[in-house]
Amino acid sequence: MAEEKKAEEKKLFKVTIDNITVDVEPGTTILHAARMVGGDVTPPAMCYYSKLKGSGGKCRTCLVEVAAGSTADPRPMPKLVASCRTTVMDGMIVKNITSERVLEARAGVVELLLINHPLDCPICDQAGECHLQDLSYEHGKEGTRYEFKRRTFTPHNLGEYIQLHMTRCILCYRCVYTANQLTNKREHGILDRGDHAEIATYIEKALDNEFIGNVIDVCPVGALTDKTFRFKNRVWFTKPMDAHRDCPTCSGQVQLWMRGDEVYRVTARKDEWGEVKDTTEGKPGWICNDCRFHKKSVKDWVIEGPTQVNRHSVISQGHYVNTVTPKETLPEVMGGRAPKLLMNIHKVSDVNRPEIQLSKIEGPAHSDDFKPPTP
Template sequence: MADNIKVTIDNITIDVAPGTTILEAARQIGGEVAPPTMCYYSKLKGSGGKCRTCLVEVSKGSEKDPRPMPKLVASCRTGVMDGMEVKSMTSDKVIDARKGVTEFLLLNHPLDCPVCDQAGECHLQDLSYENGSADTRFEFERRTFEPEDIGPNIQLHMNRCIMCFRCVFTADQLTNTREHGILDRGDHARISTCISKALDNEFIGNVIDVCPVGALTDKTFRFKNRVWFTKPVDAHRDCPTCSGKARLWMRGEEVFRVTARKDEWGEVEEWICNTCRFETKDAKDWVVEGPTKVNRHSVISQGHYAGKVGTAKQPVLIDKVIGKQPKLTFDIHSESEVNKPNIHLSQIEGPAHSDDFNTPG
């Protein structure tokens, strides 16, 4: 296409349409070049720019104005220019800033992953695995908030919140009635309804899917199971309010949880309604299309579900990213005996136990 402009990210050149952001261009390249995002959500207008994890260095502004940008820029909110050269993971400055941001995000995070329902599909877990340090330098009491009940279906854990504003945008743009928002300022800012109202809207369940951490979780799934023990399948049903295309998280024949389908960047493909999400938990109601391909995120892909972490673009990347081996999520089978690929979790009766994995076969 003639109108496309060239942008080089980590020495990989790509043609993109004018008006694309650096982040979107990097995602088109794919793999580890794409900066991590905690607040940006391509489907929500106005999101992004807040978490600062996607900072990149612009070493050449454009063909016309080759000066580098003086500061690191938020790639999710900076448009590309023709001939722009961007350094993401090839820049030590960026790596350092990302480490800093990860540290800041974890500063007051309760790290209650063992009891958190988001564990296993948490973007903050992924981010800290890639950019965090093993221990904290923060020696003070962590910030805590009074628990607030926001309705029968959604559980709010304000202590885990990283203030990405995604749920606010979702409620604003998906529905006509936003009942929650940000109260207060600075480090005591919180998501709240102010008057302890229940979030009540046909599509409000989607805030659970957009939440990058475990601040908003599904009450109907709460403490029922760990996500990596459930098997995700794509399914659909005739729904009068939404597309009905959803993802079921099953164990055996039992549907533990229903979420929207997410793409490789962890973003919802099509929003689903509350009825599908919270009330339709019988496998008979759904037409199962087949197992979900989990291709980017976390430990779910470490079971027997197709591991798509290293995509075809990976070898190209290793050649081009000078001296920096992209970090792949480690292979759990070389580290641990659990989750043996030949043992199907869905065939285990009751909760999985180490004996189930240690018995030969």
């Protein structure tokens, strides 16, 4: 009897997604089954986060069509379902990019998310790693039909480390779940309802907790950004490096975003779905504020090597791993003599001052930081 029970528990379900069949355990969601297949078969997800309990079911970007419910009941589901909240059944047939209904509905969801979103990608720190950018390019339409004034919000101060831009928020609730599940006391949440709903703190409280910086990592848009990195560089000009340190508060396993020998910012390590990776010991990879905001020097870290950028991203365009350096021909041309430096631009320029490190400047970089000292 016990053996029969074990055999039933080990039974896997067969689910077909976009004509690709995969075996999954009972209780697996359609989204996770699609992630096992990978590629374009995987629906996008803006609110779901596998590390956060209760997330998902809000943004509707992961809608899919269930063409056959199961082998026992092959009838199709009448409406599109959220793949992050719908579990698979044995023999289920799912359509994602092969369904015209899904593509049309997803384009409508993208249009709705962008109705009030400001077109400030050129000045947004999230540009280049923004999930909403990817979503709009891959699943949105070229133009917009919205002709009305976009909504605005009164700015809220969340403290010295986190910058809130509520006009960019899509109300995915990820930051609220993060504060609920990682911190001892949550200070922020959703205020008001409907079109007036916003992320804010009651009576202007600052977000002050050792793990509150993780709300920056889970935000899929530029609504919550790092003040210590604000306006200092573009992510595609930096190189992500895996590093670690002995931290008494967290795992200390992070990603350094470097340009040359400067550490511009520190984040948790993320997987190809943009979610925080587990550590090498299998524990949650959340990092503390001390590692994130205060350790901005190379000597603070043990650098393991360049991060493997798996997903298509503008960051990967300048991220070269295992490349072969071409042979330097200049010494041969010059007969072994070193090239002569005709002009050092730092000696004649008032802007490019070598003693200034952007990563060490408090707050956003300003033209005043580069003015020559007055005699």
